[in-house]
Amino acid sequence: MPRPAHVRPEDWDDWRWHMRHRISSLERLSDWIEPTADERAGITATQGIFRWTITPHYASLMDAREDSCPVRRQVVPLEEECAPDLVGVVDPLEEVAHSPVKNLIHNYRDRVAFCVTSECAIYCRYCLRKRMVGDSDAMMRKSELNDAVAYIAAHPEIRDVLLTGGDPLTFSDGAIERIVSALRSISHVQVIRLGSRMPVKLPQRITPALTEMLGRYHPVWVNTHFNHPKELTPESTKALGLLLDSGVPVGNQTVLLRGINDREETLRDLFNGLVARRARPYYLYQAQLIGGTRHLRTSIERGMELMERLQGTMTGFAIPSYVLDTPHGKVPLTGSWVMGRCGDHVVMKTTRGTVWAEPNPRPLGDPSRPLPEIAMPEGAETIPTGAARFGEDRWVVPA
Ligand SMILES: *Cc1c(COP(=O)(O)O)cnc(C)c1O
Ligand code: SF4
DSSP states (O other): OOSOTTSOHHHHTOHHHHHHTOBOSHHHHTTTSOOOHHHHHHHHHTTTTSOOOBOHHHHTTSOSSOTTOHHHHHHSOOGGGGSOOSTTOSOTTOTTTTOSSTTEEEEETTEEEEEOOSOOSSOOTTOTTTTTTTOGGGSOOHHHHHHHHHHHHTOTTOOEEEEESSOGGGSOHHHHHHHHHHHHTSTTOOEEEEEOOHHHHOGGGOOHHHHHHHGGGOSEEEEEOOOSGGGOOHHHHHHHHHHHHTTOOEEEEEEEOTTTTOSHHHHHHHHHHHHHTTOEEEEEEEOOOOTTOGGGOOOHHHHHHHHHHHTTTSOGGGOOEEEEEETTEEEEOOOOOEEEEETTEEEEEOTTSOEEEEEOOOOSSOOSSOOOBOOOOTTOEEEOOSOOSTTOOEEEEOO
């Protein structure tokens, strides 16, 4: 449903109007969709456990009658959130253990994630930080913000600061500028990054005043979070354009979600749609083990299969890295294309289903990472390279 007729266009364009008119009751939700019995039960069952709220902009993207709608499934609670899960996992990345000062996560030597707020404009059902979003204990006091900035200033190895949350763009421009300018005054901080889902859930937040301000503190990067091509609206396209035109490179992180975007065509349309808007797909995250998200998680095998199908069949830089975040850092979940070594050849799978054997004379001495020795696969045909020396032919096993 587009903007309702009773809402004035100037209100619809005003992000603060959306914040004031967020939907968080069954009654208001019924203005937008016909809630199913499962959704009604979900709203009751999750009360006091997991927050939910939806901006009118994001609500306007929901399909009123189709409850499998990928936008609806990201924000409307279901009773399954309270089903038995690997419960108790509220902090799967051990972020609390890696916090030297409140809400600052220093888990990589040269960069920190700084959770400046626990507020979001919407609460996604699969959220990694379900433990803290909307939690007033996780909110930062001014003195706590100063402590975090002081920690960064005292650690010259930190060259990249990621402002995250919650969503840092729930703050006013002035509050954001105070943090960004404090960081910019620290000489060893090279890169300031903002992680924000505003271009998706409340693109009206990306105003010329905001992007003009960010542009004064370069290099500033933004990572946003589109999960489905339905979220690529004219409003979000405009928001991305404003950021990019002010010199802010935009990356995108997607979470792989069962029944929402775990299809090849969906991911392809999403990633191509982002590139068409000059945003770079950066990570595809395996959904985290968070209590209340079992129904939204896929197997890792499913994610790997989807990535294999995208590889080689779309623009290279439209393909993000598929990763699992762990307390030991992010791990790329890459299928192995390289199968092993057969004498002077390295044998590999191709994205077209053939097997390729590339001449690559065995390294002298012991390679520090030897490949497994394998036999030349059956059916291999040689493709002469024209080189006379034995062992320099290439081989291919047709699909
Ligand atoms: C992901 C993450 C970062 C940033 O990692 P990049 O791979 O550089 O994007 C920094 N800190 C924490 C705690 C993170 O989880
Ligand atoms: S926007 Fe991000 S931080 Fe906020 S609820 Fe959604 S996933 Fe969590």
